[in-house]
Amino acid sequence: MSKKRNKNKRKKQPKKNRTKRPVANRTKASAVLEKLGFEITRDPIGDEDFQNLPADVQEQMEELYYKSQSNSMAAIKELQDLLLKYPHIPKIYNFLYGAYMHAGEKTKAIQIMEENYAKNPTYLFARLNYSDYLVEIGELKKAAEIYDYNFDLKSLYPKRSVFHITEVISFFGIIGYYHAMVGNYDEARKCLSVLTAISPHHDYTLRLKHKINRISTLIA
Numbered sequence: 001m002s003k004k005r006n007k008n009k010r011k012k013q014p015k016k017n018r019t020k021r022p023v024a025n026r027t028k029a030s031a032v033l034e035k036l037g038f039e040i041t042r043d044p045i046g047d048e049d050f051q052n053l054p055a056d057v058q059e060q061m062e063e064l065y066y067k068s069q070s071n072s073m074a075a076i077k078e079l080q081d082l083l084l085k086y087p088h089i090p091k092i093y094n095f096l097y098g099a100y101m102h103a104g105e106k107t108k109a110i111q112i113m114e115e116n117y118a119k120n121p122t123y124l125f126a127r128l129n130y131s132d133y134l135v136e137i138g139e140l141k142k143a144a145e146i147y148d149y150n151f152d153l154k155s156l157y158p159k160r161s162v163f164h165i166t167e168v169i170s171f172f173g174i175i176g177y178y179h180a181m182v183g184n185y186d187e188a189r190k191c192l193s194v195l196t197a198i199s200p201h202h203d204y205t206l207r208l209k210h211k212i213n214r215i216s217t218l219i220a
Helices: 026-034 055-070 072-085 090-102 106-119 124-136 140-145 165-182 185-198 203-219
Strands: 039-041 162-164
Touching: 026 185, 039 165, 055 072, 055 090, 072 090, 090 106, 090 124, 106 124, 124 140, 124 165, 140 165, 162 165, 165 185, 165 203, 185 203
Parallel strands: 039 162
Antiparallel strands: none
């Protein structure tokens, strides 16, 4: 008696030879980054004033960077206390701004952002946050004046040869968005290429990509 063939039994399929998809086109990304004229690091970069703070305060600041995003209300109180003791440290203003934003306290965030720019007009994040706000409310000329119409990170800070990755992402994300808003689409795309090379899924990258795609659809 012959055995019945099990119709439900699937034939064993040969395994497909899958090649690992690269996170990004590394050759293209390297070429983009080589043109920047500076190095990008993930190591902490502290200015002289920050490095002169007590070691425990520096350590507290490191923790507050992450705490401002995960437990913003608790971070706000600590940052307010630090700001009273060290009002000359622009990084504290920046962290407090971020904590307010994460907590949904936009009015307070704007106040501390404006205060930081007024006191520290050459501090990169003070410039970036304030200019991005100006673009948001349609004050495009004022936004450009913050940089004296100079949108090159290296020439804005000629004494620096290394920038932290968060500085680079924020700069190209915010400047790229400005370019898109004023119709400088080639410059906006250049900024997007840098963002795609270093952080393709960051909020700034996605925002700029969405803006460029939307504009491309409208003018097609």
